[in-house]
Amino acid sequence: MFSESDRHGSFRYVLFDVDGTLIDAVDNQRQVWRTWAERYGLDADEVYRVALRTRPTETFAQVAPDQDPRECLAALHELEDEDVRSGTYRAFDGASELLNALHPSAWALVTSNYEHRVRGRFTRTGLPLPEVVVDAAAVEEGKPSPVPYLQAAARLGAEPEDCLVIEDAPSGVQSGLRAGMTVWGVNTAAPVDGVHRHFSSLREAVRDILAFTVGLGSPYLPKRP
Numbered sequence: 001m002f003s004e005s006d007r008h009g010s011f012r013y014v015l016f017d018v019d020g021t022l023i024d025a026v027d028n029q030r031q032v033w034r035t036w037a038e039r040y041g042l043d044a045d046e047v048y049r050v051a052l053r054t055r056p057t058e059t060f061a062q063v064a065p066d067q068d069p070r071e072c073l074a075a076l077h078e079l080e081d082e083d084v085r086s087g088t089y090r091a092f093d094g095a096s097e098l099l100n101a102l103h104p105s106a107w108a109l110v111t112s113n114y115e116h117r118v119r120g121r122f123t124r125t126g127l128p129l130p131e132v133v134v135d136a137a138a139v140e141e142g143k144p145s146p147v148p149y150l151q152a153a154a155r156l157g158a159e160p161e162d163c164l165v166i167e168d169a170p171s172g173v174q175s176g177l178r179a180g181m182t183v184w185g186v187n188t189a190a191p192v193d194g195v196h197r198h199f200s201s202l203r204e205a206v207r208d209i210l211a212f213t214v215g216l217g218s219p220y221l222p223k224r225p
Helices: 026-039 044-053 056-063 069-086 095-101 115-125 147-156 170-178 202-213
Strands: 013-016 107-110 132-134 163-167 182-185
Touching: 013 147, 013 202, 026 044, 026 069, 044 056, 056 069, 069 115, 095 202, 107 147, 115 132, 132 147, 147 163, 147 170, 163 170, 163 202, 170 182, 182 202
Parallel strands: 013 107, 013 163, 107 132, 163 182
Antiparallel strands: none
């Protein structure tokens, strides 16, 4: 059991992206966008390719410019909420061990999704939740803006230089870098541009993430300024 004093001293903080970092939701996202595209008579593969690179409103503008973007978004949200209730999810190997080893006030989730969906997915996969979740509704500027990660740090009472960002996507990596944080990439075959360290899987990163939080002088950690 953690005590409040455990979080002080040399403690540092970890800020996690969710989809693609802690939870494997690629198949779910692909199916949601496929179903959405079919409703509008669009090519599902093309819609998904655009959706991977843009925010939903930008996707709608490109693939369905003649449709009401509010109706498009409402339809997408309906499908995403249904997927949280009935879809099949799995946590990446190492996620449960890692999150359960962290003090609940020393890490946060920073997601472009909405908190109620994140909570639903974490419940479905048995992952613990932190005290701080920064979601799409919490910020006016999403990734790659630094705002989401800076807000998470502020809510944790942490300085940016004491934060480690764990990401899998280019926009999230840029968000963490622009926030002045250390950024490690996971779950990609090749390093995302800008990451300070790259791990092909979350499992490979567990030991060094835990070492970072207690400020251990590991040769695998970037030198502090």
